[in-house]
Amino acid sequence: MGAIFQKIIEWYMVHITYWTVFLLMAIESSFIPFPSEIVIPPAAFKAANGEMNIFLVVFAGTMGALVGALFNYYFAKWLGSKLLLKFANTRLAHLMLIDQSSVEKSEKYFLKHGKTSTLIGRLVPGIRQLISLPAGLANMKMSDFLLYTTIGSTLWNVILALLGYFFWSQKDILDKYYTELSLAFLGLGGLYVAYLMYNGFKKNKNVQANS
Helix, strand or coil, rough: HHHHHHHHHHHHHHHHHHHHHHHHHHHCCCCCCCCCHHHHHHHHHHHHHHCCCCHHHHHHHHHHHHHHHHHHHHHHHHHHHHHHHHHHHHHHHHHHCHHHHHHHHHHHHHHHHHHHHHHHCCCCCCCCCHHHHHHHHHCCCCHHHHHHHHHHHHHHHHHHHHHHHHHHHHHHHEEEEEEEEHHHHHHHHHHHHHHHHHHHHHHCCCCCCHC
């Protein structure tokens, strides 16, 4: 797998175009793990040398990410929800304290917080490719899904493009910024989860006080 991955990278470095940026970002945004950090920055560096347009690089990357996200969304919506509900009604699921009611509650929870979750999720490493799955399971409104996925993807691609445009030839600095950005967005994701937990705890406390 590592050798195949390396060959794809080598091929891409020789064939960087708007279409290859689009294709690999679509792959990156679906199930197949392919880091956007090696797709956008080298294309942005070519833009810095006048070989491409930086705005079109970001546009192609964002459109590719959107296509990959839509694939995950519809996969979860058409197939995942049916399988999940079937599993929720099995004895094994009941032993794991999972039933149809808990699945439906989790879907309602995502519908309530799905906009912010989708936006922030597009920025968090390891979550970026998967955030479309719960959106599909919860049947998130398509206009909202497209809007917040596009905003999150565009923001992430702009950051990568700026790094590639200015620092692609300085790998030590680039790696340092990648690490710092990943930690920052992981922290952002952690703060968001903590915020949701706090709100849930506060709501339960108020319900108990009023009962």
